Amino acid sequence: MRLLVLGGTRFLGRAIVDEAIRRGYDVTTFSRGLSGEPRPGAEALHGDRTNSADLLRLAERDFDLVIDTSVIAPRHVAASARLLAPRIRHYTYVSTLSVYDGFGEVPVSEESPVLDGPPDADGSVEELGYGELKAGSEQAVAQELPGRHLIARPGFILGPHENIGRLPWWLTRIARGGTVLAPGDPGQQIRATDARDLAAWLVDNTRRGIPGVVNVPGAEGTTLGELLTDCGDVTGPGPDGPLQLRWVPDQVLLAAGVEPWSELPLWAPGIPELAAVWDVTGDRALRTGLRYRPLSDTVRDTWTWLRRDAAARGGPGTFERRPGIGLDPDKEQEILASLDPQADG
Ligand SMILES: NC(=O)c1ccc[n+]([C@@H]2O[C@H](COP(=O)([O-])OP(=O)(O)OC[C@H]3O[C@@H](n4cnc5c(N)ncnc54)[C@H](OP(=O)(O)O)[C@@H]3O)[C@@H](O)[C@H]2O)c1
Incomplete structure (x- = not known):
């Protein structure tokens, strides 16, 4: 072929x-x-x-x-x-x-x-x-x-060699450890597709010659909380100490001017523009053979790639991150400092 x-x-x-x-x-x-x-x-x-x-x-x-x-x-x-x-x-x-x-x-x-x-x-x-x-x-x-x-x-494509830098940014931030600003609600549903699963499906269905349009929105059933916890599990404790996710309400982040989706990747607060962002029909992809691996595998393999990349270059990971992806460390600290220390994180 x-x-x-x-x-x-x-x-x-x-x-x-x-x-x-x-x-x-x-x-x-x-x-x-x-x-x-x-x-x-x-x-x-x-x-x-x-x-x-x-x-x-x-x-x-x-x-x-x-x-x-x-x-x-x-x-x-x-x-x-x-x-x-x-x-x-x-x-x-x-x-x-x-x-x-x-x-x-x-x-x-x-x-x-x-x-x-x-x-x-x-x-x-x-x-x-x-x-x-x-x-x-x-x-x-x-x-x-x-x-x-x-x-x-x-929809979202993640995995090793990701060039947009969404998961690489989360992994790199969480690897530093300490108190990490986590956006919104840990129970927020998210969906993403590993590039390798999409690739296998694309190669298969191109060979089979299936015609038409197919959405590939990612598997259902994963939450942002699980994703960030998985990131912490693979990176382990960082130089700033054990990971503590501090969940900050949507309204606080929006008031601070944090850009949903990009500045904190995969964060989709309850605003009209993103109200239905995860509400996408994906049955056709499943019927035509798409098999989504667990997101925890994607997280593990992306971290392995980032570390290998860093080792190969003798310095910090060098994934290309698009402008606007990831929260500036000073802005994160400012927001964390503005929170009521007694409030639940
Ligand atoms: N990332 C996501 O979450 C996401 C979500 C939904 C859809 N998508 C879609 O998924 C696809 C992602 O693709 P990818 O970037 O990962 O694919 P890729 O095939 O790995 O990279 C893009 C390729 O295009 C080549 N290219 C760019 N401009 C070219 C030109 N003028 N002439 C010839 N070649 C050119 C680049 O090589 P050179 O630069 O060397 O030319 C590179 O090989 C895109 O279609 C994107 O819209 C992505």
Whole structure:
């Protein structure tokens, strides 16, 4: 089986490449070479998808399957899909739950309306909007390969090599130990998908050629409290002493200007914009074979990766954290200091 991964060198794409190689596929990646090289065993083609001359390199090749993890303008996704359509059997595009109109505010299923993103739109994420860019890209793939495309819409993706830095930030903070600001309610339900589970499902269903749209919102039944406790269990006591999670009410954090979702990753306080953020239908993913591992395994393996990365570089972990992810230590201390010491943490 010849699989082309458009991308494949950073996080989810890397897990896809690993999974496909493990299954004995011939794997080729296409990337600019800026985010690193593909895994051993994969063939690397280099080029920029936004450059039509570079893209033409793919016209010299035949593949059976394509998985596209890109976050580029719909018109470039359309160009790749058009070029590859006569040369492949099935094209899978990794999209996002953010394509739903009102995602976060209202419950969504695969039938819910999506944002208006034209398939020929050009521009950056900042110009088009993330949800619109992904919605337009979905349309572009659907137009070029009708009936031969799968659109996966994941929610939170976590796991080793995570480049956004959500779980890495929590692990790194909790590893310092001492009193750690924990947001909202320890019983808050959260959902996330390990990149390796998503990768296995993507490879399987691309090979099977299942068409249509599938949400991958993560398993139900885990809480934020469990996640943070799991983090403490794997990191052990830190230089600032044994871990003590100090649960701070949503209202206190909102009043202090803490940004939900990003500044304290996975924190979704009870505000209208996030009231239904975990309320996503995920049955289709389960029916088509998605198997979610326990989040505690994801936490353990992400910590192992962070420590290995730190050891390899002879210093602190160097995961790339996007701007805005994680709470500034001074701000955390200010908020903790403002709390009533008698109140329950
Ligand atoms: N993280 C989450 O929680 C989350 C949630 C929902 C959905 N998603 C979706 O999941 C996917 C995550 O993908 P990933 O970043 O982990 O995938 P990845 O395939 O590991 O990394 C992205 C790849 O795209 C390549 N690339 C970027 N710009 C390119 C260009 N102009 N031409 C050619 N190659 C280019 C990068 O390599 P070079 O830089 O070397 O070119 C890199 O290999 C995205 O589609 C995202 O929207 C993520």
